[in-house]
Structures are given as C-alpha cells and as structure tokens.
Amino acid sequence: MNFVNRHITDPGDTARVAAQPLRSRRHKWPVRYDSIAHVALGIDIATIFVAGALSTWLYQVQDNGGNSGNAFSLTLVSSACFVSLLKSRGLYRPTELLVVRNQIRAICMAWTLLLLLIWAASGFKLHIEYSPVLVFAVCGLALLIAQRGAVKVLLAKGLSGRKFANTNIVLISDQLLSKNAGLSETLATQGFCVKGRFSLPPIGSGPALRRRISAHVIDYIRSVELNAVVLEAAPERWSELRAFVADLRVVPFPIMFVPVGTASEWARHPLRSLGSALCAELQPGPLTAVERAGKRIFDLVGAGLALMILAPGLAAAAVAIKLDSAGPVFFRQKRCGFNGQIFSIRKFRTMHVLEDGPVIIQATPIDPRVTRVGKWLRRTSFDELPQLLNVLDGSMSLVGPRPHALSHDGQFDKLVRNYAFRRRVKPGLSGWAQIHGCRGPTPTADMIERRVQYDLWYIDNWSLRLDLAILIRTPIEILRGRNAC
Numbered sequence: 379m380n381f382v383n384r385h386i387t388d389p390g391d392t393a394r395v396a397a398q399p400l401r402s403r404r405h406k407w408p409v410r411y412d413s414i415a416h417v418a419l420g421i422d423i424a425t426i427f428v429a430g431a432l433s434t435w436l437y438q439v440q441d442n443g444g445n446s447g448n449a450f451s452l453t454l455v456s457s458a459c460f461v462s463l464l465k466s467r468g469l470y471r472p473t474e475l476l477v478v479r480n481q482i483r484a485i486c487m488a489w490t491l492l493l494l495l496i497w498a499a500s501g502f503k504l505h506i507e508y509s510p511v512l513v514f515a516v517c518g519l520a521l522l523i524a525q526r527g528a529v530k531v532l533l534a535k536g537l538s539g540r541k542f543a544n545t546n547i548v549l550i551s552d553q554l555l556s557k558n559a560g561l562s563e564t565l566a567t568q569g570f571c572v573k574g575r576f577s578l579p580p581i582g583s584g585p586a587l588r589r590r591i592s593a594h595v596i597d598y599i600r601s602v603e604l605n606a607v608v609l610e611a612a613p614e615r616w617s618e619l620r621a622f623v624a625d626l627r628v629v630p631f632p633i634m635f636v637p638v639g640t641a642s643e644w645a646r647h648p649l650r651s652l653g654s655a656l657c658a659e660l661q662p663g664p665l666t667a668v669e670r671a672g673k674r675i676f677d678l679v680g681a682g683l684a685l686m687i688l689a690p691g692l693a694a695a696a697v698a699i700k701l702d703s704a705g706p707v708f709f710r711q712k713r714c715g716f717n718g719q720i721f722s723i724r725k726f727r728t729m730h731v732l733e734d735g736p737v738i739i740q741a742t743p744i745d746p747r748v749t750r751v752g753k754w755l756r757r758t759s760f761d762e763l764p765q766l767l768n769v770l771d772g773s774m775s776l777v778g779p780r781p782h783a784l785s786h787d788g789q790f791d792k793l794v795r796n797y798a799f800r801r802r803v804k805p806g807l808s809g810w811a812q813i814h815g816c817r818g819p820t821p822t823a824d825m826i827e828r829r830v831q832y833d834l835w836y837i838d839n840w841s842l843r844l845d846l847a848i849l850i851r852t853p854i855e856i857l858r859g860r861n862a863c
Contacts, residue, residue: 411542411568415470418529419461425525426457429518433510436517449510456492456518463488475533481526483841489519542569546603550595551610552578573602578611578622585621592625599629606632612639664802664837672842673775680776680849681769688763695726695751695760702751703730708764713781716804721773723781724764728752740786759817759856765807777845778806779833790830793823800833803840808852810836810844815855 409417430453464470469484493515536542547565549572565572576595579587599607607626611619619635626633637645647658665673685692696707709727712720729747741748741756748756755761768774774781779800782790791797811832816825836844 406543406569407536407541408543409536410545411472411570412545414472414475414533418470418475419465421525421529422461422464422522423457425521426460426518427453429453429521430456430514432517433514436513449514452496452511452514456496456514459492459495460488463491472533475526475529478526478530481530482523483843485522485526486519489515489522537567540567540569544571545569545605546571546573547606547608548572548574548576548595548599548602548604549608549610550576550578552581552612552615573604574598578609578615578619581615581618588618588622589625592622595626596629599631604631606634608634608636610636610638613637613641613645614639665840669840673840673845674772676842676845677769677776681766684763685766685770688766691760692763695755698751699727699749699755703749705730705732712784713805714784714787714801715773715781716801718798718801719773720784721768723774724767726752726755726761726764728755728761762807769807773804775804775806777808777810777836777848778804779836780809780812780829781805790826794827794830796834797826797830799837800830803837808848809833810848813848813851813855815858817855 430449434449464484467484468474469481475481496511547570576591576598579591607629609619609623623633623635644658644660647660648662650657650659699707705727707727709725709729709732710722711725713723715721728749729741729745729752730749731747752761765774769776787797809832811829814832816829816832
C-alpha cells in the first residue's frame, strides 16, 4: 500500500502526487488512539468484575457459602459508579493515563468514596458477616492500582513504537509542507496516517478559487479509504474557512479543526459555560469549593488540636518572654494574604523592637535586636506558633506560602515576576519552600525566586495529602535548623 502525499502549490494546476511506502501493519495493535479512553474504561469494568468474582470465590472457599446474586449486583453498581466518577474528571484521556501518580490518587479517592456510599446505602449495617464486601474492597483497589501501572507501560510502548491501528486522515493546511512536520510526527506516533495533504487557498482569494480547491479535495477524499478530515489553520481565518468547510460537508467523514498561531492559545484552555455563553478558562482557581471546604476543615481541626496540645508550652514561652525583657508578649505585623488582603500576623515577641512600617530590616544570624529568649524561640520556630490563632480566624492556613512584611512584599514583587501569584491561596504556617530549607532572611533575588518556585509548585499540585506530608516534615526541618535565625 502506498502513502499518497498531495500538496497544491498552485491551486490552478493539477495537484502534485508523491508516493511513499507505509509502515507495515503487521505489528499494529487492533486499537486506535482515539479509542483508548473506551478501552481503559472497559478494562476498569472488567477489573472490578474480576475483583468481585475473586472475593466471592475466596469467601466460598471458607465454606461460608455466599449469595452470588448479591455479589453480582454489588459489582455491577460499583463498576458503574466508579467509571462514572473517573470519566467525569476526564481521567480516561490518554494523556491522563500516562500520569500514574495522579491515576492512583484518583482511584483511591473514588474507590473510598464508593465504599462509603455502599456502606451508607446499607444503612451502616455492614458487619463481619458481610466480609465478602471487605475482601472485594481490598481486591478491587489492589487490582485497579496494578492494572493502571500495566496500562501506562502499554500506552507508552504503543506511542513510542507507533503500535496503534491506523486512522487515515487528510490534512488540509494553510502552512507550507515543511512546517507541518511537527503535527505529522505527533499524529504518526498516535497511529494517524496522513493519506494526503492539501493547501488552503491564499488569504483573500475569491470564491471561484475556493470552490476549485475544495473540488480537488472532495475528489481525492472519495478515492481513498478515510476516517477523518483535519483542517489546520489560524482562527483569524475562520470567516473564510466557514465557506470552505461548508463545501466539504458533502463527504461523510468527521471534519476536525486544529487551530494554529498566536490566537490559538485560548483553545488550549478548558471550555466552560458562562450562563448561556461558552468561554475558555484562561486561569482556573487554585482550589474548587469542595477543596476549599476540605482544607478549611483540615485547618480548623489541626489548629484546634495543636493549640490544646501545645497550651502548656505556649504559656511557658509567654512567661519567659515577659521575664526576659520589657514589652508585650505578642508581636503583630501587617502582612499580605489571600487575594492581596491585609491582615495582622501574630508572633511571640523575639526582639527589643516592634518594627511594622515602610522600612523593616530582616533578622541576621547575629542580631543585637534579638532577645535571649527570642534566640531560642526563633531557632525552633516556636515564635511562629501564635499564628495558629490566625489559622482559626481564617486569615492563614496551616500550609501555604509564608507571608512577608508589606515592605518586603513590594521589593520582592519587583524582583520576581510571578511573586504575586503566591496570593492565589492563603499564606501558611509552614510550606513546601520551608521544608526544602527556604527559611530565614532572603538577601538575594535568587533566594526569593527559589522560594517562589516552590510556592507556585505547591499551589499547582495542592492536595490534603500534600498538606499532611508538609506538616509531618516540618518538625524534622526545624530540628535540622537550616537557615534559621
């Protein structure tokens, strides 16, 4: 079989045809790239049914009998709910299936939610006699996680080896052939076989030339075995392209539009509904309403427990501060929080001064302003613990980017381009940057930029599990004493 490569350089002339050999189909898999999502969904359903059969068999081996009808119903409902949850989050897309870490996290959350729903539907009456459900829960989770690893390996092998079954397309572009190499190479790895190429009419050409070119395209499409037509052009040309696409509607194949150029950047963002209008979400919120609620509950519970446990230590620190030097126990300073809102941060006083103005000098390892008790409090970060009260009043979170004094915020905003992006979430008592050694003063632009990079990574990858991991690692980092002063 030959690969027909057609390109119209002069729309008035007959198209030039070049033949190239195709890769042999002997080693192709009987799965197309655009069918991967359906295959992965089917594999999940099959895996859950295997888990159901296995759990029933294991229970029957113990001579306990078992109702296979109930087991089938449980498996059927579980598989339907599970795949619906994952499909609603777009986790069956090939690009998502390649990220195993995200897949495992989503599987664990969906499976746990599913089991809680089953428990609630049973009226909270699942006891030891319902042990097949417990076996099903463990087997199902283990098999789904193992299966995701195998799917990732197979998908990567299929892409690298170009194993997916051919999807024949015709590519129509307003660019030169040499500029289409990137798209063609990407399509080739995913099993798309470009049977022919055509150039769009030049910008501003009349309807006669457009109809002549579309007639050439239609004649060729009718002469080959095809699955789809791909139109690659700049969105700015859409007013002209609309008529060209209308001419192609006589062929019974899907027509797909690939936007290119600077105006096509919006197409890379997810589409949302804004009332009756369709819009592109150029910047998503860092957390959804459900995630914000979960993080707030986590903050309230964590801060409340910490205050109860640490109450004796906090009281002892307050007494020590009062006996060591004159001045208040607590130090308040204006900081910039979520969405640029100003709040007063609470700290134990560790210095003889209470600076909160346009000029604030950062502490140094040997600073005469620091009190004797303050040196110990700062080295152990114990002076930061009153910020648990900020967590309770909602101005801060247990985990998030550390807030800086307002005067320093203005300086850092000029030094680091993305510094203000940190304000998309609440500032935290500890953070991703702090457990990586970014503590203490920031005398250079490189040091503050490094902190910002850690903070932005945290915002983009937030999860309650990440918050918990940061809180667990924070005491370890404090004991190491890196950059503390």
